[in-house]
Amino acid sequence: MNENKIYNLLSMAQRANKVVSGDFAVEKAVQGRKARLILVAGDAAEETKKKYQHLAEETTIKLYYLFDREELGHCIGKEYRAVAAVLDKGFADALVKLFEDR
Numbered sequence: 001m002n003e004n005k006i007y008n009l010l011s012m013a014q015r016a017n018k019v020v021s022g023d024f025a026v027e028k029a030v031q032g033r034k035a036r037l038i039l040v041a042g043d044a045a046e047e048t049k050k051k052y053q054h055l056a057e058e059t060t061i062k063l064y065y066l067f068d069r070e071e072l073g074h075c076i077g078k079e080y081r082a083v084a085a086v087l088d089k090g091f092a093d094a095l096v097k098l099f100e101d102r
Helices: 002-015 023-031 046-059 069-075 089-101
Strands: 019-021 037-041 062-066 083-086
Touching: 002 019, 002 069, 002 083, 002 089, 019 023, 023 046, 023 083, 037 046, 037 069, 037 089, 046 062, 062 089, 083 089
Parallel strands: 037 062
Antiparallel strands: 019 083, 037 083
């Protein structure tokens, strides 16, 4: 049930232009302190997971693993995406609540 809510909320955030995806865009958002939440696909490469785990720890941004690359990309209207970041605090807080409730 929460998977659908997460999917829908992430889709809404994308339509509101509050999501960036792809390695370069997410890394830039994190380093620029614009990212509020990092999402990594469960089937992303181990190197990618380690990289974003380290960035999240450095910047105290929450990081969650969800879906696979195809599903993550699909819910934000893209093809395959291994990583995405939510830029809006409201969307990020709502997603964190859904992640913690599941």
